[in-house]
Each structure stands twice: as C-alpha cells, then as structure tokens.
Amino acid sequence: MTAAATAVRLSDVSKAFGTGGSSLLALDQVSLDVAPGEFVCLLGASGCGKSTLLNLVADLDRPSAGTIDKNGARVALMFQEPALFPWLTVTGNLELALKMRGVPREDRRGRAAELLDSVHLGGFAKKRPHQLSGGMRQRVALARALALTIEENKNEDSVPGGTVLLMDEPFGALDAMTRDLLHDEIERIWRTRGLTVLFVTHNVREAVRLGDRVVLLSSRPGRVVEEFPVPMERPRRIDAADVATLAATITDRLREEVGRHGA
Ligand SMILES: Nc1ncnc2c1ncn2[C@@H]1O[C@H](COP(=O)(O)OP(=O)(O)OP(=O)(O)O)[C@@H](O)[C@H]1O
Numbered sequence: 386m387t388a389a390a391t392a393v394r395l396s397d398v399s400k401a402f403g404t405g406g407s408s409l410l411a412l413d414q415v416s417l418d419v420a421p422g423e424f425v426c427l428l429g430a431s432g433c434g435k436s437t438l439l440n441l442v443a444d445l446d447r448p449s450a451g452t453i454d455k456n457g458a459r460v461a462l463m464f465q466e467p468a469l470f471p472w473l474t475v476t477g478n479l480e481l482a483l484k485m486r487g488v489p490r491e492d493r494r495g496r497a498a499e500l501l502d503s504v505h506l507g508g509f510a511k512k513r514p515h516q517l518s519g520g521m522r523q524r525v526a527l528a529r530a531l532a533l534t535i536e537e538n539k540n541e542d543s544v545p546g547g548t549v550l551l552m553d554e555p556f557g558a559l560d561a562m563t564r565d566l567l568h569d570e571i572e573r574i575w576r577t578r579g580l581t582v583l584f585v586t587h588n589v590r591e592a593v594r595l596g597d598r599v600v601l602l603s604s605r606p607g608r609v610v611e612e613f614p615v616p617m618e619r620p621r622r623i624d625a626a627d628v629a630t631l632a633a634t635i636t637d638r639l640r641e642e643v644g645r646h647g648a
Contacts, residue, residue, distance in 0.1 A: 390420060390421070391418045391419060391420060391421070391454070391456060392419050392420060392421040392422075392423070392455070392456060392458050392547055392549055392581040393417075393418075393419040393442060393453070393454070393455055393456075393458065393549055393581065393583065394417075394418050394419075394452075394453070394454040394455075394456070395415050395416055395417045395418075395438075395441075395442075395451065395452075395453050396416055396451055396452045396453075396454070397414045397415070397416055397450065397451040397452075398412055398414070398415045398416070398438075398441065398448045398450070398451035398452070398453060399412055399413055399414055399415070399448060399449050399450040399451055399606075400412040400434065400437050400438075400441060400446070400448055400449050401449045409605075410605070410606040411434040411437045411605060411606060411607065412434040412437055412438060412441075412448075412606055412607045412608075413606035413607065413608050414450075414451065414608060415434075415438065415451070415602075415607060415608060415609055416451075416609065417600060417609060419549075419581055419583060420581070421547050421579075421581055422547070422579050422580070422581055423581055423582075423597050423598065424575055424581075424582045424584065424595055424596050424597045424598075425582065425583050425584065425596060425597065425598050425599075425600060426584045426585075426586060426591075426592035426593075426595060426596035426598070426599045426600070427583065427584065427585045427586075427599075427600050427602060428586065428587070428589060428592050428599055428600070428601050428602070428635065428639060429601060429602030429603065429604070429607060429639070429642075430602075430603075430604045430605075430639070430642065430643045431587070432604070432605050433602045433603060433604050433605050433606075433607040434602065434605060434606065434607030435553070435585040435602060435607070436553055436585065437607070438585075438602075438607065439462065439551045439553050439583065439585060441453060442455070442460065442549070442551055442583065443460055443462045443551055444460070445462075455549065458547055458548065458549045458581065459534040459547075459548050459549070460534070460548075460549045460550075460551060461530040461531065461533045461534045461548070461549075461550055461551065462530065462551045462552075462553070463526055463527060463530045463550065463551070463552045463553070463555050464526075464553050464554075464555065465553060465554040465555060465557045465558055466558070467514070467522040467523055467525060467526035468526070469514040469522060469525055469526065469529070470514075471513060471514050471515060472513070473513070474510065474511050474512060474513055475501065475506065475509050475510055475511070475512050475513070475514070475517070475525050476494070476497045476498075476501070476510040476511065478514070478525060478529055479493075479496075479497035479500055479501065479525070479528055479529055479532050480493040480494065480497050482529045482532035482533050483496050483497060483532050483535065485533065486532065486533060486534075486535045488535060496532070496535070497510070497532070498510065500528040500529075500531055500532055501525075501528055503528065503531070503574065504524040504525070504527055504528045504570065504574070505524070505570070506521060506524055506525065506528070509521065518563070519558060519559055519560075519563065520559055520563035520564075520566065520567060523555060523556065523559065523567060524567070524570065526555070527555075527570075527571070527574070530550060531548075531550075531574075531578070534548045534550075547579060547580070547581055548578065548579075548580050548581065549580070549581045549582075549583065550575075550580050550581070550582045550583075551582075551583050552571075552582060552583070552584045552585065553585045554585055554586055554587065555567075555571075555584075556568070556586075556591070557586070557587065557588075564591070565623060568591070568594055568595060568623065569620065571595070572595065572619065572620060582595075584596070589632040589635050589636050589639065590623050590628060590629065590632045591623065592632075592635070593615055593617075593621070593628045593631050593632045593635070594621050594622075594623045594628055596615050597614070597615060598612055598613065598614050598615065599612070599613040599615060599635060600612050600613075601613070601635065601638060601639060601642065603642050603645075604642060604643055604645075610638075610642055611638055613631065613634070613635055615631065617631075
C-alpha cells in the first residue's frame, strides 16, 4: 500500500507510560495501514492498548517511538460514554461542536438539523440528553463526532485522507437490540459519507458484523498478531452462521494469545 492509498499509517509505534523502573510498555512496535474508506475493527485482551492506540491516532497523546501518518485526514473520536453536555439540548450540543469547527452562527442551526436527520433523530432537536434513551444519546454523540470533522471553506476533495472516525467501544453499554440497530446505522453512515473507521470492541461478533478487516492485538504490550479479512457480503447479521464461524476462529486465536501471556 503506498502512502497515498492510506488514511492512517502506523509505523513501528510504541508507547510507554512513565519512566525508569516503573515504566509500562502499552504498545510495542505496532504497524498498521488503514485504507481510505476502510472499516477496521481492533480486538484484543483487556489492557492490551487499544484505547491508547486510538488516543495516539487522535493526537491526544504522542507515541514514544514510531510515526503516525494521517495523510491530512480529519479525525473524530467517539467513546462508550456519549459525554454530552446535560444542560444543552441535542441541537445545542451539536451547535457547540459546529462553533468549535468555525461554522458561522447563521449556518449552525441548519447544519445541526442535517446532522440530526442523518442519525434519524430529526424530531428530538429540543430534548436534553437525559430525556433520550442510551441508544439515542449515542446517535447524538455520533452526530457530534461528525460535526467535529467539518472544515469550513474546504473542498472535501482537498483532504486526501478524508474523515477518520475513531470509535472506542461505542456500543458497549447498550442492549443487544439497540446495538443491532446502531450497527445498521453506522454502516449506512460509513457508506454514505465515505468514512474511514477504526473501531475498538471486546465483542468478536460485533467486529465481524462490521469490519472489512479485524485486527487482533496481543496482550500487553499490544502488537499486531494477526489480521482477519472479513469476506462476507454486507449487510451482515450478527447472528448469521458465517459471522459466528469466523467469530469462533478469531475467539480461539484471542484465547490462545491471552493464555500465552497469562493475562
Ligand atoms: N495515562 C496512562 N498512564 C499510565 N498507564 C496507562 C495510561 N493509559 C493507559 N495506561 C496503561 O496502558 C495499558 C493499556 O491501556 P488501554 O486503556 O489502552 O488498554 P485497552 O486495550 O483499551 O483496555 P480495555 O480493553 O480494558 O479498555 C494498561 O495497562 C493501562 O493501565
């Protein structure tokens, strides 16, 4: 893959926390190429450095060694907790994100409405977060993440890396039915907006349901131990037999990896 064909390229990225004898190596020489428009799911044992990796890609932290090339991509991050401002309405939360991106005041209301429509929450503009279900709050969080990737006065084509959405267990706290619905939603938005997605999950079936590719990290320190392309046609069902079969293969490999490191 050439540099131009990647949205995100991690080359030998290591991350240590602390110094001297008390330092902890969280990531060890991770190399990973993500193509523009690709949906990549990251799996690994608890504490193997998945969130650390997303934080590095989001520039919330810096690698101790190695490089991360984003090819000019705009990056937004979404967590398990929607972290909306409770005193603002749904529209207010989105307008604030748009303001942070430099969208002029007169355009914000309309842009917020478009974003809300895109996550099927058009009728909930005036609600406050506590008046929404967990799944709805995550949809608002998704709309806000999309708002944070808007760049005013920039031609979309002028950003070679496009938009990279980093999702850290975004549906981990939701019930299975709501999660299923949100899988359909994120797949639709990924497709229609041509997003590149890096998605962390503990749920192997969820990774196979959503990913073009599932990347397995070793137990701490995290290294890429194996990659599984997901060949099944979309949309996939999380309870489909071929999803379950590939998920079982990946789970066996994950168990082996966890066992090897005694985690
Ligand atoms: N700011 C920090 N300072 C010190 N240690 C940290 C820091 N952030 C993460 N770590 C450590 O780095 C390791 C990797 O953490 P990280 O949260 O990235 O793992 P994870 O794979 O996302 O875990 P989980 O699956 O449980 O969410 C852990 O041992 C964690 O305690």
